[in-house]
Amino acid sequence: MNRTGSLYVTGSSLFHRLDGAVKLVLFMAWTVMTYMFLDLRVFVPMLAVGIVLLITAGIPFKRMAFLFWLMIIFTVLNAIFILLITPTFGTRLTGTDTPVIPVGYNTINAETLFYVLTLSAKYLTLLPISILCIFTTQPSAFASSLNRIGIPYKIAYAVSIALRYIPDLTEEFRSTLNSMQARGMGISKEDGSIKQRLRNLAAVVVPVLQSALHRIDSVTNAMELRGFGTQKKRSWYSGKDMEPMDWTFAVLALVLLGVGIWLKVAMLKGFWYPFS
């Protein structure tokens, strides 16, 4: 993570050149598409397209590997969690029951295993498009794109302030935590009972909050002095006009979303299970 709190990687791929607002539209269409279905036949093609797009964007794999690992760890843990708590959930969706793995109090059935596979694919499908957006959009361009898709510029600016200050505040929180730890007031397991650790946590939160409030004051003053918020609209340093390619992609995203809704309504209504 660099100073601006973003994971932006410079480049000149198609996705780098695409307008931020269009990327946001794509991102939203993709998310809604994924949310609508519980069908492996939808997720596999989407995942494939996503990976192809990722490869063409030319983001070094090293930079985004940690997100993949986090996602995989999360999905696996989530799958185990589901299998242990509701070993026969799949039956509720398909109506059939094919016992496979006995776990003592119940038996995990094939339907649930397939359901967990579908759900994991669903989570993974969400990943490529958000990686594309995060790694190819400049944080300053991001605020102007938010503004372009209709979010009031003050909110967009708040997002940009948040992005700017996340690294600073993380740093500050860490150092406060460390200095408290040095005084024997840490929050890890060795520092005493849960009650004591919570009390120590309180001792960290208060100074961090105080300094955040001071920061609010100084940033507010700086912005007031520069006349922030006096006009109904504002322009952006990194704002660009929409080009034909941007419009093409925006329309494409909406068409895909339309096709998705039609598919959902007409054909792929519920959970897809091929073996029943």
Next chain:
Amino acid sequence: MKKSIFQLNTRTVVTIGIGAALYGATSFIGIPVGPDTSLRPAIALLAIFGALFGPVVGFIAGLIGHVLNDVLTSGTVWWGWALGSGITAAFMGLIYVSKGFDPQNGAYKGKHIGLFIFYGIVGIILSLLFSGWFDIAFMGEPSDKLVVQVTAASISNIIVFLVLGVPAVIGFARRNAKVSNLSVNE
């Protein structure tokens, strides 16, 4: 001085931004108490920002903070839980609207603390129920698993709210009361 809660001036914009950054920056830290559950100080920050700046600022800061944190640490936005953070903060911020409560100037009464605790607990439970419902409806997660998750998260969030959030707000109000405890001598 209190202003309308829907008016966005420079100060509220900055507060939303810094509040979101603070929530995002502290979201990763916590004392783990169970699977997928930890006591996160971030919840206390939502309470503080809600009580000091109102429900609208709280909601937007909670939502933005959660979304940015999700994006930067996991690459995927969990919209249900992000909206949940916003709703929690909005409920905690309801106290800001009640008459006579003004922690910035140290004005608060016993009944405000009672109300604050009530709003906070209701907000935490409602918002987590919402997040759970969102996951069932849009992600297709099994409901039994979410009952476990929502219960665990509610309990740990309520603990943090009561142990960290409420005392921090009271402490903040007291501290400000001392400073303004002067009278004009004519």
